[in-house]
Amino acid sequence: MKKSLFILFALLGLSLPAAAYDEGFEYKKVTPSQPTTSESKIEVVELFWYGCPHCYDFEPSLSKWTENKPDNVEFIRIPAVFRQNWMPHARAYYTAEALGVLDKTHKAFFDAVHKEKQPLQTEKAIGDFFVKQGVKRDEFKRVWNSFVVQARLKRAVSMTKRYGITGVPAMVVNGKYRTGGPAANINSPAASKQEQHENVLKVVDWLVSREAAAKAGK
Template identity: 40%
Template sequence: MRNLILSAALAAAGLFGMVAQAEPIEAGKQYVELTSPVPVSKPGQIEVVELFWYGCPHCYQFESTINPWIEQLPEDVNFVRIPALFGGVWNVHGQAFITLESMKVEQKVHDAVFEAIHKQGKKLASPEEIAEFLVGQGVDKAKFLSTYNSFAVKGQMEKAKKLAMAYQISGVPVMVVNGKYRFDIGSSGGPQQTLQVADHLIERERAAQ
């Protein structure tokens, strides 16, 4: 249902993207200002969060747009990816992401997980299935599974759940700037426009410091 709603929003964004692009970026239009700001993970830096799910086709498509943008971010911006945890396979994939982050794997491993699900038709619906797949990406199976079940990863899972609730998200992909402003591809008018909104809000926060 969440993906169906976002698909409709994306369709509308495709029809009206040029109009949205011409409009000034304002609260209530391209983004929502949260009533209760969420503390950032690194005080003193401007935080940009993307909430996503490996199984989300829109998140997968957004990768080719957002990853080059992330590489060009200035030093005062801290980019953070957080898995959305809506239960079931969302949580399995989210825990796998946190595990791989804890293991400090390269971005190409995350890319491979996305490709496996969206290009190869793999479900990767259990930690064992994910571990088997990751062997082909140079990830040690036993280390992955032990890290997946570790106390530290489970603690990060709880933190991710609380953050998603604080951000009041209902679908993915979603971005949040400095714990204050939430927006997505539908509200922004398209993938590239989403990053324009992010840039606008980063500049706003930088000017306020």
């Protein structure tokens, strides 16, 4: 596979990323592959949970990556829902998205859970958080219980299963490949937390380049 990929990049006049990774080790196939939101761009999805300390640790590296991501990448976050008690945090994410305040609340919600140790599990507690972020309570209540948020929650539950992930944070590239900390660091058992995060994003970058080459070769 690596040899054929190298030939494809050479024919297209592109540079193969320095590291090449193996299917089944640093990444796995999503079977069956899932539809993406854009035909013209490479979709990169992060699945996360606000209550996950690993997701909290990963967020600064991921945020930096999103600021410098290639123009051909469409980045999407999906709050994973493995259990019922993950649902309030997923609903909070989609409520913020529907209200247009996600840029303001995303990091703040992570900090509230992990730094301030707030048990943001009930509508009341999460509503209080949103009010502190400048959202009117009646607007919060209207969106929290809206059809739009409910539909997005339903999709999040479905995609958590369909991507075949077993933990978070997890990254899915173009609906075809998934990776995460344990997989991306299978050959780096002594890596620091920061290095582990960087390794995940290196695998993502490599998969994005691979998909871009495949699109160019069509």
